[in-house]
Amino acid sequence: MNSTFTISLANKIDLIPESERIILKSNNYKLTLSHLQPGLKSAFNHLKHSPATLSDLRQLVVETDGIEGKDKFDKYLQGLTNLGWICHSVYPLATAIPMTGNYQFNYPKIEDWQQQTFTLSRFGYLHQVNGEMILESPQSQAKIILLDWRATALITKLSQPQTSTTLIAGIPDITEELAQQFLSLLLATQMLSSETENSHLIQWEFHDLLFHSRSRKGRHSNPIGGTYRFLDKIEPLPVVKPPMSDKVIELYKPDLEDLLKTDVSFTQVLESRRSIREYGENPITIEQLGELLYRAARIQEIIDKEKMGQLSRRPYPGGGAIHELEIYPLINYCQGIEPALYHYRPDAHELELVSEWSQEIEALVTEACLSNGSQKMPQILIIITARFNRMFWKYQSMAYAAILKHVGVLYNTLYLVSTAMNLAPCGIGAGNSDIFAKATGIDYYEESSVGEFILGTKKSS
Ligand SMILES: Cc1cc2nc3c(=O)[nH]c(=O)nc-3n(C[C@H](O)[C@H](O)[C@H](O)COP(=O)(O)O)c2cc1C
Known part of the structure; x- marks a missing residue:
């Protein structure tokens, strides 16, 4: 051991001295050191209240308890160090x-x-x-x-x-x-x-x-998981994003009873799913987009947990049922709807107009086209955003990681439903969140794009 470091007990550890013993306590662990000789007791008090170098503390123990005290002290110190209870300083x-x-x-x-x-x-x-x-x-x-x-x-x-x-x-x-x-x-x-x-x-x-x-858990002591650190301080965001526009388009709802009878089998969907980068001459229709969004991403049920916030059930799973992801279809070529950027309202199953065609929207769709190397511009680019504070309000340390997992979950649901509908899906690995912020005027820190997904009709073989 390097005896020049100044050693001290971490602030989070309480030291409770009793007649012949000392109790050391963290918020989840308690250690009782019994039958301590006076030199050892004094050294532990130094660790808590007036840190000293290791060599000074050893000297104190040896002078008070004799030479055998040093080995005991070193052993205790090693144990406390391994518990993560000892700080090392080089002053100043x-x-x-x-x-x-x-x-x-x-x-x-x-x-x-x-x-x-x-x-x-x-x-x-x-x-x-x-x-x-x-x-x-x-x-x-x-x-x-x-x-x-x-x-x-x-x-x-x-x-x-x-x-x-x-x-x-x-x-x-x-x-x-x-x-x-x-x-x-x-x-x-x-x-x-x-x-x-x-x-x-x-x-x-x-x-x-x-x-x-x-x-991940492991090499840090930061709180992790559902800690609700803003409970009673900041109101949780509602599960449904407040309306963005009064220009609303009602979407087609497929008949699930019919689909149960006519759908291709689950195994066939899994086995035939591919990323497709060549598209048909006839663009996708607004009915097909409606069917895809209904089957993959609508709200099936809202659960009100009062001051713990609102949750929802959707066809795809989400940690804590929080469902922070939002869907923005960027329509380039689609029968039955004007090219523009829209937002999907998953409760009402409607599209609302977010922005008419603009330079930024052109940039988003062009970048997506370059990312999947297709010859043609995408018919639809589905941009997925996260309303971050829905997750950050509950979760700590792993909230952003969970958001990215949710993007993967939604990608796969979109892939599978598109495949069942004989459409051409392709996930995209990187998009430009700053251009999206400019295109929509949404604050980058409030809600940014976290995923992109290209959708079109299949080229006829
Ligand atoms: C998260 C994710 C990101 C992807 N990013 C891209 C991309 O940027 N460009 C692209 O052409 N394909 C992209 N893909 C599609 C993959 O290239 C494709 O899934 C992979 O080559 C396997 O082929 P398959 O999907 O046909 O089975 C992505 C897929 C996923 C799931």
């Missing part, structure tokens, strides 16, 4: 706070400080949280609070390889020894890049690894 620069149980804090051994160079990992990032500058990385199990502007300056310099000597050049009042302690803290918390990147890591982009690690 930084404190590493564990973000997870099963915490690994590996004290680095540097053979030759003059030869070795150090660089910040490409996954490390700085951000401001509650007035503090925090260094985080999806590779790390800790977050590091930078306590002094010089720590931020050192991090900036570490964008280029540095030895402990070059690192301190130009930064006032930082000794090389302090810089080495700071580098050790960064190494122990996986904030620095290793010379050769793990072969599995090479292909990861920064934002993908951050999104993956922070939207």
